[in-house]
Amino acid sequence: MKELFLEDNEAERLKVLDSYKVLDSLPENGFDDITKLASQICETPISLISLIDKDRQWFKSRYGIDVHETQKDHAFCTHAILNPDEVMMVPDSLKDDRFKNNPLATGAPHVVFYAGVPLVNPEGYPLGTLCVIGHEPKQLTPNQVEALKVLAKQVMNQLELRKKVNELKETATNLQESYQYLERFAVMASHDIKTPLTSIILSAQMLKARYGDLVDDKANHMLDTINHSSKKLLDYLNQMLDYSKSNTVLTKRKQEVFLTDLIQHIIKLLNIPASIRFEFHERNVYLKTSRIALEQIFINLINNAVKYSDKENGLIKLEFLEEKQFYRFKLTDNGKGIAPKEIDTVFISKMLISDEDKMQDRNAKIGLSTVKNLVESLGGEIKVNSVLNEGTTFEFTLRK
Known part of the structure; x- marks a missing residue:
């Protein structure tokens, strides 16, 4: 057979065709009724x-016929x-010279x-055909041809x-997700700004308590810290406001991140207290992702x-692996661990819980819920994965 070349707009x-999301879908009665009717009308x-x-x-x-597909090069429909x-x-x-040697x-x-x-x-693009096939030479009557056109x-x-139904479902899903993000935004954002806000407050308190009215290099450094934290907080809030409107903003605003500097x-x-050792041995690791999202993920987890560190010699260890389609991170600590009954709900934000330190555990769950969403x-x-009184490991991936 000669190779058949389609038009220059084949890629388009x-x-x-791909936009219809129909390839490899399950059988549907509406289409099956049409092929059965076409076969009966055309007597094939x-x-x-x-x-x-x-x-x-x-x-x-x-x-x-039982087969689901054939090679494109052999297809009569390609012609x-x-x-x-x-x-x-x-x-x-x-x-027919075109098909007499076709398998x-x-x-x-x-x-x-x-x-x-x-x-x-x-839009004028031919996606395929409605066709009828016979095992013997045949001609269709004009009425059969017209009927086949109507069925097509x-x-x-x-x-x-x-x-259209698929597009509506996707739109409904996106709207529902956006609504849920907006609903949770106030609680999550209020929690996630606590860390940089705490840095601002502590720096200001240290400046006042230690130096009073004196202004020297150290005091200026504290003021620089306040200024830097304030800017980070403003940047974070702006991006979280965008995120609350649509979570796709994170995937669209990727930037190069030097992981060592970020950590x-x-x-x-x-x-981090001096009693806790942080281990991260990777060097020169560059990622392309949302910096603000990755920063918030690590701030919450670390x-x-x-x-929850309760050991005299605390340890937090970060491991990184770059895969073909994903970045993989593993953060392990030797702290209190998580009770088995809490593992399944650790990423679920709950406003009321029964643990002894209610406020601390509630904030932790809100933070982990944020991490999962990001x-x-x-x-x-x-x-x-966690073992009570031995430690916890969080492992997560980010698509490149």
């Missing part, structure tokens, strides 16, 4: 709704979509007769309706590790 056609043993993909023709509906305004009729493929004609399913109506979307229009109507900044910001918004997953 494939993109349009086989009828197909064929969609022409990059390297195959895939059957959304098939009547009288049919070259002339989207015409019905392609092949009375006898074994006498679909010389072997199973023995396509001798073929008639296909291109399925053309409103119904296939296209079904595809358009299916696409050192967070350690300094949190003022702050919790510090908060990780998932960046296309990743997070899980936790």
Whole structure:
């Protein structure tokens, strides 16, 4: 067989086909009824709704045949979509130079007769065909051809309706997610600004208590710290306001992040006690992601590790692995650990809990709920493993 070349806009056609999200979908009665009716009207043993993909023709509906797809190079329908305004009729493929050596004609399913109506979307792109197939030479009557055209229009109507329904579902999901983000935003944001706000307050208190009215280099350094923390807080609030409107803002605003600098900044910001050793041995690690989101993830996780450290020699260890499609992080501590009954709900924000330190545990859960939302918004997953009185490990991924 000669190789068949489609039009120059083939890449655009494939993109349009993909937008219908129909390839490899499950059978649907509405389409199956059409192929059955087409076969009965045209008096053929086989009828197909064929969609022409990059390297195959895939059957959304098939009547009288068991296969789900065939090679694109062998597909009669590939020829049919070259002339989207015409019905392609092949009375006898074994006498047609285009198909007489085609394996679909010389072997199973023995396509001798073929008639296909291109399925053309409103923008004019042919997606595939509604076709009927016979094992013997045949001609369709004018009425049968007209009926096949009408059924092809119904296939296209079904595809358009299916696409609209999917778009509406996606829109509804996005609206629901945005509503939930807005609903949780006040609680989450109020919690997440506590860390930089605490830094501002502590710096101001230290400046006042230690130096009084004196202004020297150290005092100026404290003022610089206040200024820096205030700017970070403002930047964070602005981005969180954007995030509350749509979580996709995080995936769109990626920037290069030097991981070592980010971790050192967070350690300094949190003022980790000298009794806790922080280990991170990676160097020269650059990521491309949302810096503000990654910073908030680490602030929450590291702050919790510090908060629940109960050992004389505390340890927090960060491990990093770059994979083909993801960045993988593992943060381990040797603190109190999490009770088995709490593991399944650790990422669920609860306003009322029964633990002895209610305010501290409530804030921790709000923080971990924030972490989970941020990780998932960046296309990743997070899980936790913990042994009571031995420590906890949080492992999460971020899509590149």
